[in-house]
Amino acid sequence: MTYDAAARKNGQPNAERPSDRTFWGRLAGWGPYHGLMRLATASPRRQFLILAAFPILWVLTQHLGPMLQMMRVSLTDAYPVAPGVEQSFTLDNYARFFGDSIFWMPFFRTLIFAVVFTFCTLILTYPVAYFLARHVSRKNQMLLLLLLLIPFWVGEIVRTYAIMILLGNTGAVNLVLKTLGLIDRPIPFMYTSFSMGVGIVYLTALYMLLPLYSALEKLPKSVNEAAADLGAGAWTRFRRVSLPLTIEGISSGCTLVFLISTGFYATPVLLGGPSTTVFAETIAGFFHVAGDQWPTGAAFATIMFMAALIITTVFQKLMKSLRKGEAT
Amino acid sequence: MNDRVELFRGNRIFLACIYWAFVLYVFVPLILMVLMGFKESNFIGFPITSWTLDWYTGIFADAEVVSTFAYSVAIAVLSTLISVIVGIWIAVLLEGRKFWGRTAMFGMTLLPALVPGIISAIAFRIYARFLGIEPGMGAIVWAHAVHNVPFVVLVVMARLSTLPKSQIEAARDLGADPMITFLRITLPYLVPAILGASIFCLLLSFDDFVRSFFLGGYEPTLPVLIFAKLRSGMSPEINAIATVALVLTAVIGVWAERFTRRMNKDS
Numbered sequence: 001m002t003y004d005a006a007a008r009k010n011g012q013p014n015a016e017r018p019s020d021r022t023f024w025g026r027l028a029g030w031g032p033y034h035g036l037m038r039l040a041t042a043s044p045r046r047q048f049l050i051l052a053a054f055p056i057l058w059v060l061t062q063h064l065g066p067m068l069q070m071m072r073v074s075l076t077d078a079y080p081v082a083p084g085v086e087q088s089f090t091l092d093n094y095a096r097f098f099g100d101s102i103f104w105m106p107f108f109r110t111l112i113f114a115v116v117f118t119f120c121t122l123i124l125t126y127p128v129a130y131f132l133a134r135h136v137s138r139k140n141q142m143l144l145l146l147l148l149l150i151p152f153w154v155g156e157i158v159r160t161y162a163i164m165i166l167l168g169n170t171g172a173v174n175l176v177l178k179t180l181g182l183i184d185r186p187i188p189f190m191y192t193s194f195s196m197g198v199g200i201v202y203l204t205a206l207y208m209l210l211p212l213y214s215a216l217e218k219l220p221k222s223v224n225e226a227a228a229d230l231g232a233g234a235w236t237r238f239r240r241v242s243l244p245l246t247i248e249g250i251s252s253g254c255t256l257v258f259l260i261s262t263g264f265y266a267t268p269v270l271l272g273g274p275s276t277t278v279f280a281e282t283i284a285g286f287f288h289v290a291g292d293q294w295p296t297g298a299a300f301a302t303i304m305f306m307a308a309l310i311i312t313t314v315f316q317k318l319m320k321s322l323r324k325g326e327a328t
Numbered sequence: 329m330n331d332r333v334e335l336f337r338g339n340r341i342f343l344a345c346i347y348w349a350f351v352l353y354v355f356v357p358l359i360l361m362v363l364m365g366f367k368e369s370n371f372i373g374f375p376i377t378s379w380t381l382d383w384y385t386g387i388f389a390d391a392e393v394v395s396t397f398a399y400s401v402a403i404a405v406l407s408t409l410i411s412v413i414v415g416i417w418i419a420v421l422l423e424g425r426k427f428w429g430r431t432a433m434f435g436m437t438l439l440p441a442l443v444p445g446i447i448s449a450i451a452f453r454i455y456a457r458f459l460g461i462e463p464g465m466g467a468i469v470w471a472h473a474v475h476n477v478p479f480v481v482l483v484v485m486a487r488l489s490t491l492p493k494s495q496i497e498a499a500r501d502l503g504a505d506p507m508i509t510f511l512r513i514t515l516p517y518l519v520p521a522i523l524g525a526s527i528f529c530l531l532l533s534f535d536d537f538v539r540s541f542f543l544g545g546y547e548p549t550l551p552v553l554i555f556a557k558l559r560s561g562m563s564p565e566i567n568a569i570a571t572v573a574l575v576l577t578a579v580i581g582v583w584a585e586r587f588t589r590r591m592n593k594d595s
Binding site: 024027028037041047048051052054055056058059060062063064065066067069070073079080124125127128130131132135142144146147148149150151152153154155156157158159161162163164165166168169170171172175202205234259260262263264265266269270280283284287294297298301304305308 | 338339340343344346347350351353354355356357358360361364371372373374375414417418420421422427433436437439440442443444445446447448449450451452453454455457458474477503504505506507508511512531534535536537538541542551554555558559562566567570573574577578580581582585586589
């Protein structure tokens with residue numbers, strides 16, 4: 001008599017043979033697994049700990065660890081420590097920064113560049129985001145946005161190279177200007193803060209565009225129409241309605257672009273010149289030479305990180321108070 | 329009624345012009361770069377008078393370029409695997425759960441994505457030595473994996489927040505333990521997000537320069553190779569290499585964008 005027949009005879013038509021169960025059923029019934037799960041889920045507290053242990057460990061050692069180790073090394077006199085030598089802690093690496101204009105000049109230049117480039121990106125992408133969010137039908141919005149996303153999938157180096165070809169002495173811009181008879185000799189765009197700006201704005205535009213777009217998209221059309229009905233012109237509508245209501249998008253876009261543009265290394269190296277050395281190049285210099293320069297490099301990177309952190313925090317606070325001021 | 333249409337039309341035309349000018353700004357440099365890869369001359373610059381495919385046949389025959397390409401792809405795949413697993417785990421912990429220190433945990437999770445590029449590369453370089461990881465493939469894979477985790481967490485958390493709680497409760501009521509509930513309900517629901525995040529990580533890793541540059545050994549990744557070649561002079565050969573990378577990343581990016589959108593719509 002088969003198992004099925006026996007089951008039917010016993011009046012248990014639904015009884016299962018072990019092999020009828022799915023993989024999951026068998027797994028759940030498998031002794032060792034079952035025991036382990038019961039142990040793990042014995043209390044909500046234990047279950048949480050098992051879930052949380054790995055993420056917490058990962059975040060502490062992998063996300064926070066590198067930054068903390070960098071800060072620790074920045075306070076030492078030598079890294080890596082030579083065998084037999086005692087490592088001592090010092091503030092000399094930080095003092096070195098303030099002691100020489102060759103160090104702090106690129107630092108301030110980087111911050112000024114980053115602020116200016118962020119502002120340029122904002123001015124450039126705001127009308128684009130505005131057009132997409134307010135003047136295009138829902139269906140075409142996605143299409144036109146996707147069109148803009150294509151170039152931004154391409155990597156940093158490739159796009160930097162594309163700008164080199166665009167702006168070179170025999171590049172496209174100079175060729176066009178020459179053909180139009182506007183210039184006799186090519187304009188040396190390359191290796192200046194201009195070429196660097198074009199490159200960095202090109203690389204960061206998307207990080208501004210997306211927050212602006214999502215902020216503008218949330219803005220109901222009726223708000224603008226009401227303002228228009230009340231007689232507000234285009235400029236007033238923009239300044240008194242759209243701008244204050246999209247401050248959140250502006251704030252997060254600017255923060256992102258600022259942080260990204262302070263961190264560029266390859267783009268300033270390739271597009272900039274000797275007069276536009278940025279702090280990233282200064283920092284990198286300490287890692288190309290012998291190991292004992294590492295603490296100085298770490299100190300400089302820490303200074304850069306702290307400065308970027310303070311500036312973005314102050315900026316965000318400022319934008320928040322601006323928003324509150326508008327609301328009242 | 330017509331007045332209002334009139335009122336906005338002027339703006340609309342003006343803004344449309346700006347949009348298309350912006351499209352030109354982002355496309356023209358890349359188009360020019362691609363064109364230059366077909367120029368029959370060693371000299372980069374306009375005008376282009378004669379055309380050739382030699383640069384392309386050249387790079388596909390160049391063992392260094394081909395192996396660099398494979399090296400970059402391998403790094404991208406390995407780092408993405410790690411990022412995705414860790415990212416899902418962190419997202420499941422953070423989404424919809426309240427516990428002491430959650431805000432701090434969330435902040436620390438996002439940290440690697442917010443640290444400016446050069447500082448992140450330096451910090452990883454120092455930490456790699458601290459951990460005893462030699463510069464090379466392992467170090468790059470590790471740095472890319474850590475750097476990309478925040479993006480996975482954000483994408484997966486967004487998807488998790490739309491998972492109906494009733495499904496989880498139903499599974500638990502029917503006797504499934506948390507592990508099986510996760511594998512059979514949560515994980516299948518996350519598939520579009522996981523796919524999207526994976527493609528994003530693959531491209532981030534494949535395109536990354538600064539971490540690959542500071543953590544690499546003697547073997548360069550593709551962006552590092554292009555950078556090194558650029559420093560010793562421009563040549564249409566670089567255009568051909570860059571074009572292959574461009575076409576690959578753009579096609580995968582656009583495909584993933586459309587694919588994940590469709591999957592999100594379906595479910």
